[in-house]
Amino acid sequence: MTMGVNDGTVIGSELLLDHGSPIDRWNLTLVSEGYTEQELPNFRLHSLEFVTLLLATPPFAGPSAAINVYRLDVASSQSGADDPAPCGTGATADTFFDARFCANGLDRRVLVVDTTLALNTVYAELPWSHAILVIVNSPLSGGTGGGVATTTLHPKGMATGLHELGHSAFGLADEYDYASTCNESGRDFHPAVEPAAANVTVNSSFSTLKWGHLVDPSTPMPTSTRDDCSVCEGPGLSPTTPGTVGAYTGGNHYHCGVFRGEYDCKMRAHGEPFCAVCQERINAALFPFFP
Ligand SMILES: [Zn+2]
Incomplete structure (x- = not known):
């Protein structure tokens, strides 16, 4: 009961x-x-x-x-x-x-x-x-x-x-690309609507990216792509040095058409550190309470 x-x-x-x-x-x-x-x-x-x-x-x-x-x-x-x-x-x-x-x-x-x-x-x-x-x-x-x-x-x-x-x-979104299961249908491409969360975006253009101020201009955009948008991204290796901020394909429960700021983040895998984008959001939320 x-x-x-x-x-x-x-x-x-x-x-x-x-x-x-x-x-x-x-x-x-x-x-x-x-x-x-x-x-x-x-x-x-x-x-x-x-x-x-x-x-x-x-x-x-x-x-x-x-x-x-x-x-x-x-x-x-x-x-x-x-x-x-x-x-x-x-x-x-x-x-x-x-x-x-x-x-x-x-x-x-x-x-x-x-x-x-x-x-x-x-x-x-x-x-x-x-x-x-x-x-x-x-x-x-x-x-x-x-x-x-x-x-x-x-x-x-x-x-x-x-x-x-x-x-x-802190209003952060999941940065992983699966929903309840990896096989759930309708998760191949993110809707073309900008998510409210600070840490996922449908826009990978350097000049208008919402965390563009954290990206080194020499970083390729998008920073990672997917060969197959019908499956979940495995726990693969980062294509960049850990900590490189860019626009990595996958997140917010979709495989493609959406980007996250670092290859790994605590919003993607619980054991990882928060990425720079998430850290900036947390700092901004706490700033008004600082002595
Ligand atoms: Zn993050």
């Missing part, structure tokens, strides 16, 4: 990273989901682990004085998350925010919570929160970056949390 708010208790909050009044700072709140009250000490450790990774991940150390991080302890009646068919085992857990994998019915990694309940619960305790990351007490891989970001305790879960915050806190 998945009964939500009756399946647990809000215990309280703590300030983990203190750079001054929350009125002046960008406030990130980490929330527990699927931890029983007895397991909450683990969440406290996982939260510290996330803050350590955040501050070690460029560009966050630079504007770190703009950032406060809070922890909101919410106990659930049971451990884990729902893992429904057709992707999962069918296991269920009575948890406060109703976390469940396979939310789109296709991909187990699509992990969601009751977003409205999460927002209301956080704002009741920490109304100044700008961004929310729900850490779900499950070893499975999963996450999403909607109104609240979600992640898990999978070995790459903390990095996934940063990727999902890229979506929910």
Whole structure:
């Protein structure tokens, strides 16, 4: 059963990273989901682990004085998350925010919570929160970056949390070229409409590229092309020196007709650093909160 708010208790909050009044700072709140009250000490450790990774991940150390991080302890009646068919085992857990994998019915990694309940619960305790990351007490891989970001305790879960915050806190798009699966139809060519996200574009012309100021004029444009637009790009090798900003084909869930700024980025593969384009966007969003 998945009964939500009756399946647990809000215990309280703590300030983990203190750079001054929350009125002046960008406030990130980490929330527990699927931890029983007895397991909450683990969440406290996982939260510290996330803050350590955040501050070690460029560009966050630079504007770190703009950032406060809070922890909101919410106990659930049971451990884990729902893992429904057709992707999962069918296991269920009575948890406060109703976390469940396979939310789109296709991909187990699509992990969601009751977003409205999460927002209301956080704002009741920490109304100044700008961004929310729900850490779900499950070893499975999963996450999403909607109104609240979600992640898990999978070995790459903390990095996934940063990727999902890229979506929910900074409006960044996925830079990978697949949707739910690599075989999904209609993903060969991106619609000829400029995406709102700062890190993907349908325009690879150097003079009008939205991150053109980051590109060396000697860099070929587009910087990478695809021989076959009907398939996903494999985890191939970069055609340029890592860190070279240009216009690389593929991204925003399409194989062709769309470009990203570097060959790799945390918005493409969770273990990679954020590319220069994404870092610039994050810095710009945090700048108003800098002392
Ligand atoms: Zn990027």
